[in-house]
Amino acid sequence: VRRRSHRTRLPPGPSGWPVIRNLLDMPKEHEWLAFQEWAKTYGDIMSISVMGNTIVILNGEREVKELIVSNGATFAGRVRFPMAELSGWSNTIGVTSPGDKLPTMRRFINTSLGPNCVRDYEPAIDASVTDCLRRLTHSKAEVAVTVDPCVQLRRLAASVILRVAYGYEVLKEDDKFIKLSEVALETFFTSTAPVWLVNAFPILRYMPAWMPGAYFKRQAAEWSDIAEKSRRETIEWTQTELDEGRALPSVAAELLGDPNHDPILEWTVADMYGAGVDTTLSASMTLFLALALHPHVQERAQREVENLVQGTRLPNLGDRQHLPYVNAIVKEVYRWRGVANIALPRRALQTTEYSGYIIPEDAIIMMNLWSIFHNPEKYPEPMRFRPERYLPTEDGTKASLSDREDDGLNEDATRYVFGLGVRQCPGRHLADATLFILAAKTVASCYIDSPTDLKGSPITEDSVSYLPGVVSQPAPFLCRIRARDSQAELLLSDGLAV
Ligand code: HEM
Numbered sequence: 001v002r003r004r005s006h007r008t009r010l011p012p013g014p015s016g017w018p019v020i021r022n023l024l025d026m027p028k029e030h031e032w033l034a035f036q037e038w039a040k041t042y043g044d045i046m047s048i049s050v051m052g053n054t055i056v057i058l059n060g061e062r063e064v065k066e067l068i069v070s071n072g073a074t075f076a077g078r079v080r081f082p083m084a085e086l087s088g089w090s091n092t093i094g095v096t097s098p099g100d101k102l103p104t105m106r107r108f109i110n111t112s113l114g115p116n117c118v119r120d121y122e123p124a125i126d127a128s129v130t131d132c133l134r135r136l137t138h139s140k141a142e143v144a145v146t147v148d149p150c151v152q153l154r155r156l157a158a159s160v161i162l163r164v165a166y167g168y169e170v171l172k173e174d175d176k177f178i179k180l181s182e183v184a185l186e187t188f189f190t191s192t193a194p195v196w197l198v199n200a201f202p203i204l205r206y207m208p209a210w211m212p213g214a215y216f217k218r219q220a221a222e223w224s225d226i227a228e229k230s231r232r233e234t235i236e237w238t239q240t241e242l243d244e245g246r247a248l249p250s251v252a253a254e255l256l257g258d259p260n261h262d263p264i265l266e267w268t269v270a271d272m273y274g275a276g277v278d279t280t281l282s283a284s285m286t287l288f289l290a291l292a293l294h295p296h297v298q299e300r301a302q303r304e305v306e307n308l309v310q311g312t313r314l315p316n317l318g319d320r321q322h323l324p325y326v327n328a329i330v331k332e333v334y335r336w337r338g339v340a341n342i343a344l345p346r347r348a349l350q351t352t353e354y355s356g357y358i359i360p361e362d363a364i365i366m367m368n369l370w371s372i373f374h375n376p377e378k379y380p381e382p383m384r385f386r387p388e389r390y391l392p393t394e395d396g397t398k399a400s401l402s403d404r405e406d407d408g409l410n411e412d413a414t415r416y417v418f419g420l421g422v423r424q425c426p427g428r429h430l431a432d433a434t435l436f437i438l439a440a441k442t443v444a445s446c447y448i449d450s451p452t453d454l455k456g457s458p459i460t461e462d463s464v465s466y467l468p469g470v471v472s473q474p475a476p477f478l479c480r481i482r483a484r485d486s487q488a489e490l491l492l493s494d495g496l497a498v
Contacts, residue, residue: 009356010054010357010359011042011043011045011046011357012043012047013042013048014042022049025048026048030466030468032342032368032369032371033370035057035059035366035368036059036374038057039057039059039060039371043059044060045057045060045063045355045357047363051194051200052200054359054360054362054364055363055365055366056348056363056364056365056366058366058367058368059368059371060375061372061378061408061416064367064372064420067354068365068419068420068421071352071354072421073098073349074352076346076421076423077347078344078345078346078423079095079345079346080097080202080347081191082196082202083193083198083199083220085205086191087187087188087191087220088220088224089188089191089227091264091267091268092267093105093106093109093267093275094271097347101264104262104264105264105268108265109268109426110426112254112255113272114429115429117164118317118429118433121163121164121430122316122317124164125160125163125317125433125437126317128156128159128160128163129156129438129441130441130492131156133492134493135155136149136481137482137483137489144449144480144481144482145481145482146450146479147480147481148476148477148478149288149479150285153288155170155175155178156284156434156438157277157280157284157434158170158178158277160276160434161273161277161280162177162181164251164272164430165234165251165270165273166235166237166251166252167238167247167248167249168234168250169248177233177234177237180229180230180234181230181277183226183230184226184229184230185273185274187226187227188274190223197216198216230270231267231270234252234269234270235252235256235266238252238253239256251272252266252269255269276427276430279431280431281473282339282471282472282474283333283334283431283435285473286333286336286339286474287330287333287438287439287442288442288448289451289459289464289474290385291329291443291448292450292479293385293461293464297385297387298447298448301323301325301443302444302484304325305323305444308323314440314445314492315440315441315444316440317433320436320440325388326439326440327390328388328390330414330432330436331390331412332386332389332390333435333439334417335413336385337466337472338417338472339417339472340369340470340471340472341368341370342366342368342370343367343369344423346366346423347363347365349361372416373413373416378408378409379410380410383461383462390410390412414428414432418431445483445484445489445492446481446482446484447481447484448480448481449479452478453477454477456478459477
């Protein structure tokens with residue numbers, strides 16, 4: 001192991017090589033696993049240096065709480081991606097650091113997506129979930145069909161977001177706004193990749209577009225048009241609905257209702273798609289995979305729901321407090337494989353001293369949520385999906401359901417999965433409500449089993465694999481799904497969208 005000299009006073013880390021420093025050490029994918037491994041040598045706060053940037057990695061809950069929560073303002077910055085800014089994404093909240101526009105954006109999105117939002121949109125979320133399960137089961141009780149659940153779960157995540165953001169209802173498989181938003185989002189992700197030299201050397205952004213080597217500027221101009229088209233067409237759609245008196249309540253309708261609204265907030269509405277769809281989809285796919293792998297979890301959850309509703313209806317958000325085991329499933333979905341394993345990197349806005357180390361201004365800060373979620377002292381047998389770890393039952397470990405703040409053992413994973421502090425995910429209430437409704441209705445009405453990869457090889461808990469990326473999703477898988485019985489089939493097909 002190459003250790004860096006103690007004299008630097010940066011948090012410890014591999015020493016790297018002259019000039020390129022840790023460029024070759026930096027893992028190409030699933031970096032949270034490498035960071036977790038490095039923590040065994042360097043500890044819960046460590047650093048590396050890549051392309052002139054200091055990256056500070058926080059592997060422990062104490063470091064995350066003390067730096068990100070208690071020192072919130074210092075670490076509230078986001079990483080800049082000049083190529084994304086040139087490509088029309090400069091008003092995206094997820095790359096905006098504190099300054100003139102951030103407080104306006106945060107206030108708006110926190111209010112629009114606060115706990116009230118969930119109450120207002122609950123019927124729409126409920127209907128979308130039922131619709132999704134009906135499509136997945138094909139409404140045929142006791143006839144199991146083999147499906148790739150990703151297709152319908154993506155449609156569900158996108159339907160919820162487009163309904164809440166614009167009052168738009170997805171009615172077709174190849175929906176125009178899903179396509180438009182996905183194409184635009186692709187340009188965002190591609191423009192944040194390190195292959196664009198301008199992301200490492202921002203000075204290049206001043207090169208005139210006609211110069212040899214300035215291909216990136218012409219590409220950025222093209223992508224900028226795509227981002228603008230997506231933002232404009234969606235918000236104009238809501239404006240037309242408002243003008244013609246048929247707009248459904250939505251975040252965009254609320255915004256457009258104020259004639260003096262700040263136009264920058266139209267981008268914040270658009271951000272909901274990019275930030276909300278892949279994340280909700282990742283957690284939903286993990287839910288299906290975990291249920292398919294654990295029939296006893298489904299049975300216990302189904303019994304819990306059945307005791308409450310007695311076959312008369314499907315459960316809903318109002319039942320939440322009476323369904324502790326279903327709640328525990330959602331918490332374990334957040335923890336077991338993670339969604340955004342290194343959250344969304346932050347940037348230090350000033351030089352700070354912590355635990356005897358210097359964290360320099362502009363350092364990139366990565367919270368390794370994976371390390372926290374897979375610390376065996378905090379979550380015994382961390383690779384096992386065990387919802388009961390959150391429950392005060394004979395096989396559970398919690399002292400009480402209240403899950404006190406200082407209770408480190410099997411702490412509620414919801415506290416971390418959405419990040420922490422001043423930049424915490426504003427979509428958490430919406431996402432959490434969607435996942436609870438999906439989990440409760442799924443166990444109440446369906447039975448899922450036989451998970452395999454796309455070639456038909458069985459998947460076990462130990463062979464589960466996840467794709468790389470800021471948002472990590474299960475590798476594509478198939479499973480068998482059927483409506484639990486004819487009563488469940490009836491409840492799923494009742495009062496549905498066509
Ligand atoms: C299971 C689903 C989700 C997970 C796990 C998740 C997780 C996260 C995380 C870890 C962050 C970074 C927080 C930080 O830096 O501390 C974040 C930011 C964000 N999320 Fe979510 N998210 C989810 C769903 C959603 C939804 C449904 C929306 C909106 C509809 C949303 C909107 C945002 C936005 C706008 C940001 C950027 C906030 C900022 O930079 O100030 N997220 N999310």
